Amino acid sequence: MIEPIISVKDLVAKYGEQTVLDNVSLDIYPEEITVILGGSGCGKTTLIKNILRLFEPVSGSVKILNKEVTRMDELEFNSILSKIGMLFQNGALLNSLTIFDNVSIPLVQHTKLTPTIIAKMIRVKLKLVNLAKVENLLPSELSGGMKKRAALARAIALDPDILICDEPSAGLDPLTSASLDELILKLKNLLKMTIVIVTHELASIHRIADRIIFLDEGKVLFSGTLQQAKKSVIPEVETFFRVGKFG
Amino acid sequence: MKYENQTLFLDGKLTKFTVPDLLHELSQYKGKKISTIDLSEVSSIDSAGVAFLDELVLNLHKFKPQLANMNEIVESAVSTFTSLSLKKPVPGRKDNFFILIGEGLLRWRDSTRDAIYLIADIFYWSFVGLFNRKGQRQGSIIQQSLIIGVDAVGIIALLSFILGLILALQSAAQLRQFGANIFVADLMAISMVTEMGPILTAIILAGRSGSSIASEIATMKVTEEIDALRMMAINPIRYIVVPKFLAITICIPLLVTMSTLVGILGGLIVAVTYLDLSAVVFFNRVFEILTMRDALIGLGKSFFFAWVIVIIGSYYGFNVKGGAEGVGKVTTQAVVASIFWVIILDALNSLIFYFKT
Numbered sequence: 001m002i003e004p005i006i007s008v009k010d011l012v013a014k015y016g017e018q019t020v021l022d023n024v025s026l027d028i029y030p031e032e033i034t035v036i037l038g039g040s041g042c043g044k045t046t047l048i049k050n051i052l053r054l055f056e057p058v059s060g061s062v063k064i065l066n067k068e069v070t071r072m073d074e075l076e077f078n079s080i081l082s083k084i085g086m087l088f089q090n091g092a093l094l095n096s097l098t099i100f101d102n103v104s105i106p107l108v109q110h111t112k113l114t115p116t117i118i119a120k121m122i123r124v125k126l127k128l129v130n131l132a133k134v135e136n137l138l139p140s141e142l143s144g145g146m147k148k149r150a151a152l153a154r155a156i157a158l159d160p161d162i163l164i165c166d167e168p169s170a171g172l173d174p175l176t177s178a179s180l181d182e183l184i185l186k187l188k189n190l191l192k193m194t195i196v197i198v199t200h201e202l203a204s205i206h207r208i209a210d211r212i213i214f215l216d217e218g219k220v221l222f223s224g225t226l227q228q229a230k231k232s233v234i235p236e237v238e239t240f241f242r243v244g245k246f247g
Numbered sequence: 248m249k250y251e252n253q254t255l256f257l258d259g260k261l262t263k264f265t266v267p268d269l270l271h272e273l274s275q276y277k278g279k280k281i282s283t284i285d286l287s288e289v290s291s292i293d294s295a296g297v298a299f300l301d302e303l304v305l306n307l308h309k310f311k312p313q314l315a316n317m318n319e320i321v322e323s324a325v326s327t328f329t330s331l332s333l334k335k336p337v338p339g340r341k342d343n344f345f346i347l348i349g350e351g352l353l354r355w356r357d358s359t360r361d362a363i364y365l366i367a368d369i370f371y372w373s374f375v376g377l378f379n380r381k382g383q384r385q386g387s388i389i390q391q392s393l394i395i396g397v398d399a400v401g402i403i404a405l406l407s408f409i410l411g412l413i414l415a416l417q418s419a420a421q422l423r424q425f426g427a428n429i430f431v432a433d434l435m436a437i438s439m440v441t442e443m444g445p446i447l448t449a450i451i452l453a454g455r456s457g458s459s460i461a462s463e464i465a466t467m468k469v470t471e472e473i474d475a476l477r478m479m480a481i482n483p484i485r486y487i488v489v490p491k492f493l494a495i496t497i498c499i500p501l502l503v504t505m506s507t508l509v510g511i512l513g514g515l516i517v518a519v520t521y522l523d524l525s526a527v528v529f530f531n532r533v534f535e536i537l538t539m540r541d542a543l544i545g546l547g548k549s550f551f552f553a554w555v556i557v558i559i560g561s562y563y564g565f566n567v568k569g570g571a572e573g574v575g576k577v578t579t580q581a582v583v584a585s586i587f588w589v590i591i592l593d594a595l596n597s598l599i600f601y602f603k604t
């Protein structure tokens with residue numbers, strides 16, 4: 001039995017009075033690509049933010065790398081964070097810094113590498129996401145899809161053990177989206193990354209997913225491997241895999 | 248529109264352009280029993296037309312009117328745009344007076360606690376930041392000093408000079424009557440050093456830097472940049488606030504000193520041109536009347552003003568709610584609150600050091 005690398009138990013999350021996640025339990029296994037699915041507004045982003053302590057869960061437990069993080073002190077949690085790369089749904093690049101500087105932040109802050117090495121690493125990562133030419137531009141000078149790719153470059157700058165992507169391919173053309181999938185598979189195979197992806201693209205799910213977690217109205221409706229998901233008889237899951245739509 | 252046999256016949260277009268006239272036309276059938284609404288002659292319909300039908304059905308609910316003879320397009324438009332199946336919005340909870348007071352107090356307690364945490368964090372990390380630049384961007388203190396300090400030199404100098412002129416002119420008219428011309432030097436020295444220099448600088452900084460700190464942090468918060476920093480294990484206070492805090496701490500004594508000197512210079516011009524004093528006499532008097540204590544109190548309190556501006560700017564910035572509108576709101580609040588607290592601190596300072604019984 002493989003130990004899960006992230007394990008969520010009975011997580012409850014609320015915004016004010018509105019309960020968004022209701023007793024969610026799930027496991028993410030190492031060196032796998034887990035896809036989180038669910039209709040818009042069902043709480044996928046909320047789930048990720050609660051796992052990463054950007055919001056305080058109302059109750060429940062979150063274990064990352066076998067350590068309970070919900071009550072962990074700041075310093076210890078930082079050391080866990082340095083093993084996690086996160087791609088936000090809207091990129092969240094620092095608007096006052098160039099793309100190059102944005103990608104450099106984690107490298108400068110968490111390593112003692114020399115500037116020349118760092119510059120090389122940044123250029124390689126930007127090359128990987130097909131953004132070699134824009135390193136000196138500001139985020140406001142990029143298109144939506146380019147911002148997202150730059151943010152991905154920042155998320156993988158440190159070669160994290162765990163990569164979490166909130167809708168990486170939304171807003172990308174099919175070609176770029178396919179090359180992004182290739183990149184994600186490469187990261188998994190080369191660096192043994194554990195990858196969690198929120199996405200709705202059926203094609204992309206078929207290409208990369210090992211495991212599926214299906215959220216609906218704040219609950220986990222289905223959780224299992226891609227093969228199990230394709231054969232699932234749960235109506236919502238079945239519909240999604242048949243037509244690629246929710247509900 | 249026709250009425251026959253308890254049936255209302257609608258025809259032609261049922262769109263946002265025709266609905267106003269239809270409503271008008273309809274009033275002649277008021278009170279008539281309508282049990283069927285015939286739509287066979289309707290050629291086109293949009294969401295306004297459907298809303299009109301909904302309204303009609305609701306108003307005639309006692310006759311339970313039916314829509315009849317719809318063609319395919321009309322039928323699908325009706326089923327897409329109808330509001331009859333929507334749930335009524337639940338009216339918001341009305342709280343009574345005591346609940347409102349209670350919630351207000353709880354909010355006040357929470358925000359006080361947050362503010363104290365923030366102040367502790369800022370001081371702690373700024374102290375650490377003096378010795379350890381990790382968690383900050385290289386050169387950010389210098390960059391911030393340029394933005395907060397150097398860029399403000401012009402406007403502070405200009406306003407201080409004008410204020411000095413005004414103060415001296417206003418009092419010169421009075422002093423001349425008593426032949427007490429030389430006292431303009433006393434007045435300028437003491438008022439600029441203990442009060443006008445520090446407070447003028449602080450108010451300009453609150454307007455310039457307080458607003459920019461609040462809006463910068465608030466924008467970063469709504470665009471999730473703060474979350475992104477957290478995810479890279481970077482403390483946002485250390486990364487964003489500390490450089491500003493250290494920069495303003497370096498700049499404020501210099502700015503206040505400059506403001507004071509320029510203000511006194513304004514006074515000198517009035518003294519020389521209007522009160523027939525010589526510059527030497529004026530300066531001798533200035534240095535005679537000033538004490539070290541006054542100068543130190545003036546500079547000392549300006550540090551507190553500067554810190555209040557940064558702390559309040561970041562407090563409001565981090566507590567932004569909503570999008571672009573929220574950013575505008577907290578920026579205004581931050582400027583108002585920091586000017587308010589600067590003046591309160593100034594009043595406290597006067598009570599502590601100058602109140603003699």
Ligand SMILES: Nc1ncnc2c1ncn2[C@@H]1O[C@H](COP(=O)(O)OP(=O)(O)OP(=O)(O)O)[C@@H](O)[C@H]1O
Pocket residue numbers: 015020038039040041042043044045046047089
């Ligand atoms: N900061 C917030 N404050 C209050 N409510 C929020 C906030 N963020 C999200 N919500 C609410 O929480 C619910 C879940 O939002 P969430 O962003 O997790 O959805 P999602 O599954 O990521 O959707 P999408 O696929 O559209 O990104 C929504 O109903 C939303 O209105």
Ligand SMILES: [Mg+2]
Pocket residue numbers: 044045046089166
């Ligand atoms: Mg989302």
